[in-house]
Amino acid sequence: MPASSPSGSFPASAPQRQAAAGRLTRVRAHSLALAAPLTAEDQCIQSMPDASPTKWHLAHTSWFFEVVVLQAHAPGYRLFDPKLLHLFNSYYESLGSRHPRPQRGLLSRPSLDEVLAYRAHVDEAVARFLADCDEDRWREVADLVELGCQHEQQHQELILTDILHAFSCNPLLPACQPAARGLRLATPPRPLHWVAFEGGKAAVGHGGAGFAFDNEQPRHDVLLRPYALADRLVNCGEWLQFMEEGGYRDPSLWLSDGWAQVQAQGWRAPGYWIEPGDARAPSPQWQVFGLHGLAPLDPQAPVMHLSFYEAAAYAQWAGARLPTEFEWEAACGHPGLEQMSGHAWQWTRSSYDPYPGFQPLAGAVGEYNGKFMVGQIVLRGGSHATPEGHARPTYRNFFPPAARWQFTGLRLAKEVSC
Amino acid sequence: MPASSPSGSFPASAPQRQAAAGRLTRVRAHSLALAAPLTAEDQCIQSMPDASPTKWHLAHTSWFFEVVVLQAHAPGYRLFDPKLLHLFNSYYESLGSRHPRPQRGLLSRPSLDEVLAYRAHVDEAVARFLADCDEDRWREVADLVELGCQHEQQHQELILTDILHAFSCNPLLPACQPAARGLRLATPPRPLHWVAFEGGKAAVGHGGAGFAFDNEQPRHDVLLRPYALADRLVNCGEWLQFMEEGGYRDPSLWLSDGWAQVQAQGWRAPGYWIEPGDARAPSPQWQVFGLHGLAPLDPQAPVMHLSFYEAAAYAQWAGARLPTEFEWEAACGHPGLEQMSGHAWQWTRSSYDPYPGFQPLAGAVGEYNGKFMVGQIVLRGGSHATPEGHARPTYRNFFPPAARWQFTGLRLAKEVSC
Amino acid sequence: MPASSPSGSFPASAPQRQAAAGRLTRVRAHSLALAAPLTAEDQCIQSMPDASPTKWHLAHTSWFFEVVVLQAHAPGYRLFDPKLLHLFNSYYESLGSRHPRPQRGLLSRPSLDEVLAYRAHVDEAVARFLADCDEDRWREVADLVELGCQHEQQHQELILTDILHAFSCNPLLPACQPAARGLRLATPPRPLHWVAFEGGKAAVGHGGAGFAFDNEQPRHDVLLRPYALADRLVNCGEWLQFMEEGGYRDPSLWLSDGWAQVQAQGWRAPGYWIEPGDARAPSPQWQVFGLHGLAPLDPQAPVMHLSFYEAAAYAQWAGARLPTEFEWEAACGHPGLEQMSGHAWQWTRSSYDPYPGFQPLAGAVGEYNGKFMVGQIVLRGGSHATPEGHARPTYRNFFPPAARWQFTGLRLAKEVSC
């Protein structure tokens, strides 16, 4: 049983624990809200190995709290069902065996109802634990509870990207979300402008208070040459022009691996763009499939569902380049820059390497970020699907260069003479 | 609207049409009964390209009646939803485009409820059509309605084989059917005996009245040498002995392609046999996963879930061989032979070639059987999952030699001197 | 040392042994003659897993005599080099380990010179053995020596088919053989005629004296319906018409597996047909790449390098069918039939199943044929590349239905009313 605080003494951490419990409730509820428009069948399917079923996300985020917080720190905690440990471990080698990732979509059992009961069980246990735990326990778990919330927020975005991919494979092209949920896609009507920066020494990475992932640390200085950033993201109208001028047919614009992908995958447009005349939804115009279903292409909306290769090819075609992650971070906050977050993740020209002095977290959660630091590209910013308050200027998102199912766009950069 | 019979004359086909309607109702209801123990999530999943979701089977068998009977022959029939034609066509090139087979498991929409509504719509329309149609229409469709029923019965067996495969991929190893549903697996306790046949000229294939598929025709004579058949199927106890004596490790027993599969797939036991100590269901004994879930291996039960390669290797090991499909058919009905049907499909030593003079059915249903006549092996008999009354002695089932997810076993044959 | 015959008695087998030695010399010399126009580099390359380098064929056929005849039966025989046993075993599980088939083209060592020395060593040892062996030994090996010659003749055809495939992958499209070597491709100018046969009981398979493979035995009776065969092979002009009338675009003509191959492989013409305008050898006409290099398509030449699937689709298009192997064999020898052998192997509509009562040879050579009796189609006749005297009317060649690199064509058959 969780230790209670000694009678007669006021537990100093009580307000913090209460705040954590409140935040936890809100974060956990948001996951359910995202899943609410989906049927049990919808929540069961998996359209590719990189994506997971909604139900699996709901269960895995509960597994995280169960294993990382409750099993490790809450005395007497009883597992909801020991068989779930194997099913809902994602990639933690130190936390036991795992169901093969490409087969997550075969888990019709446990049913959605059972998964929801699993969530409720875990929520209740964490709440009770937070209410009752003593100061030592609290010190042990405070960061882990926040990590669990941040982890869940990451999966909230994945719930959307993954169901969008799954629905894109259904010829009926259903909508993932009711139309009422307004997205923040309004785009400034004015033409692109460049904002220049002097460069020089800049401090990057997370160094102060507040939550940050280990991969954002330690804060350190870098040297930047003078550069300029576009004041907004590249939009769909500009991308159409790239396509019409042969962007997908000219190898000189592409990185070698990118050109190989263009040919192997037959890319001729961003992900989820539906060609005029497509049998699933005949139209004389390009359409774009998104969370709300099909819509006519909006030339002013930021282009999304790009691979890094496409972003880099576009920059080449535009006589520009992609910003490095440090150029992006150093510029962040400049009032002339729009759409820095809340629209689309922005591919940078930075491979996802460790920061100087990087140390993974201790214990199992050390597998969270560090072991993926090869073969991936850093994205900065945040998308319209990123939960409110989740991203920050030092945030390093990362995906392999061929990935297109995330909400990924680009902002141009260029050299300037000092 | 369907033409009604001229007033004042008694429609000669009325009793036949009524009988067809009754049969249709019973067959269609059985599909739903098979699906009843499964949740909507269960019915949505697909575990490999060769298998299909339960829901897809329920929809496809309805599509067959809709397209082959109603759309082609019922004047004024309104499609339930034109978009379903693409989704639920299986392999009929002449009947339009098709959703890719490996992606049937992504169809969370239409929902199970919608599919059930589709079934009801089609059932009602066929019933009305049968009640009202005139003599000419009836002559057109009588065989197609029966073909639709036979087709649905084939999918009833597939509903079971496919969900069994899907559930075998779930570490929870759930049961597909309630335990009460008794299977006809009782096995004669006595040792195997040989029943000898003289051979000579034998007539094979379907020639008389009653339904048969085109691939069973025309009836024709073949010449057989003297031979003997085992009076029962090979059972699990005998198979264990084959395993213990190194059957899966001795290439001299195997066809070349079979040995390649043993190595590539790591086969060491029949499909769905669970090794002692398996983490999913620890036990000191072999267990077998079946429609009712996990059970201890029953040495007297016919062995099932064998590939043709395994069946042939066992026969080689036993100093025997597999019967040809004609030996099997000519012997069928001999009172000394048990388990000829209702237990497991029996691999023969006959490739699935056309009979002399074979003619596919006219029209789209000509694609039903003929275009698969290469690369497959004939199975005879019928399994415990074959619907009552569906199989017959001339019935030619067929699967590729590596297939193991069907209820497939073997009966030995051997040469005898005349 | 081999035992010599007792002095003073005349060895009865001497003339037979001398004849065998002479035949061996001629057969072995022919292999070298086929390889003579090729450089050491040419003889080293392998263009796909199913094909082998010329040098490997030269070595493997020597390995066969070394292991099957000398090592097993010649007392005191010293292996040329024990390391070669692993390198040049093809598929005999009972004869030890093997170099992986797809990597035969990496064997730049042993060099061609060493392989030729290996051949000479084996030739000399077999010759000495045949000269000296006693009657018992001779009885042991007589059939094996002949099998070795037949085996070598099969590889002689493969030497040609395999180098032709390899050269077809070289954009220079070099010729495999000097132009002077005339092929027997002249085609009767008259239109195709049908030759009718009554059917009834026919004896098939090899039953008399003379060499035959185990797969041609035992001789047995089959029942045939009346049928007709085309008096010649389908020619290139007819095939062009099939192509022009959309043969490669109409799924209704194709077996299901065949249509899948057409789409996966992009087949639009037989193997080695070079499209008008091809960058490697621009021409306004179709050209055909063959052993002598590139030549304009000859409309009267038998079409070759077809898969079974293509042959079957053509027959469907022509309103005919392929003959069964027994129809072909029963008709063989009829004076009205031309091009039965010496032009192209002829796909039949018979899967390669064992004959009733089939027994593989005893010992390692039992792996020669029997273990391949699944998933293959029988071809009859013989091609212009088949060594003189090698084929016979009962000969059963076999390849998988998708194979196109052999000299494979087709002859039409059809039903006739009795």
Added chain:
Amino acid sequence: MPASSPSGSFPASAPQRQAAAGRLTRVRAHSLALAAPLTAEDQCIQSMPDASPTKWHLAHTSWFFEVVVLQAHAPGYRLFDPKLLHLFNSYYESLGSRHPRPQRGLLSRPSLDEVLAYRAHVDEAVARFLADCDEDRWREVADLVELGCQHEQQHQELILTDILHAFSCNPLLPACQPAARGLRLATPPRPLHWVAFEGGKAAVGHGGAGFAFDNEQPRHDVLLRPYALADRLVNCGEWLQFMEEGGYRDPSLWLSDGWAQVQAQGWRAPGYWIEPGDARAPSPQWQVFGLHGLAPLDPQAPVMHLSFYEAAAYAQWAGARLPTEFEWEAACGHPGLEQMSGHAWQWTRSSYDPYPGFQPLAGAVGEYNGKFMVGQIVLRGGSHATPEGHARPTYRNFFPPAARWQFTGLRLAKEVSC
């Protein structure tokens, strides 16, 4: 015809052109020297898509001079054979079509003799051109001729790595080079020591005179934290200890992609290490296959044929890390560091990203480096197979993280407190 210098004026570039011609002769001769121990058959084979046949390297390096120097700049130059352009283009999209890379090993034609004639033709034409060209031409081509020499030197190392891989696939394990060619593998006997560096601002990249590739430029400043480097490379004895302590079995040491490779490829030791008891060369000890054939493992020799993943796992196991490319470069030249070049390429912890302000070369040679700047890891130093004088401290070699067929090892780094 090449323009001659105006009579009566002394061509200022004559000494430079003469020096270039001399260097060219020496570089080109070295390629032939490396190929000399190999037969024509050896030079024809290709063991994987990433490797090329020796003959292809000899031809491609000539193609480079022919296309980049002669065809573009030497008036009147006649191609040796226009068909070779397609065959020997490697990856230059702007220079026309290319023979598919995985099929380079099928080019038995042109023969080695023809390729040598091609080399001679090109050598003679470049020599004549250098002797005769005027000042303007010289200014055009001077850098390209040097680039051609550097390019050829890179292929000289690849000639060795690629034939080593090919020979490693031959069970005879032949030697690529005569034993007399001494390699610089002697290792300091003393234990590993750390050399500490203060960090701070460091200038990296090529900035001065002399040749450098575009990817080494521009020279720029970076900020380094204090760090230490090992004074020598990790050696085979240390690697054995890593293996014996379970290095290849402990996922916690590995990057996620690396662990996936360990399992998929079955890695248990570095490339070319031959396990005790291996059937190809039985021995109770580990052996290592190298350019001179098989040798007992030398514990003091630098370990080679590591993937980046293995290098990173070892560093993790050793409680250290890999140096960044800039740490390596800033430390280069320190007298306490041994084996910085001439032994093995050293994996760094730096992805191969463009330097700030990177500009590819103009024209076709702009494809040389820039288009590969994704998905690769930087290696520094140089191996025993790197041609004398080719590498330099700013040199950036790069390979994908899974590559093991290069001469790739590692040097440890670690943090130090300031």
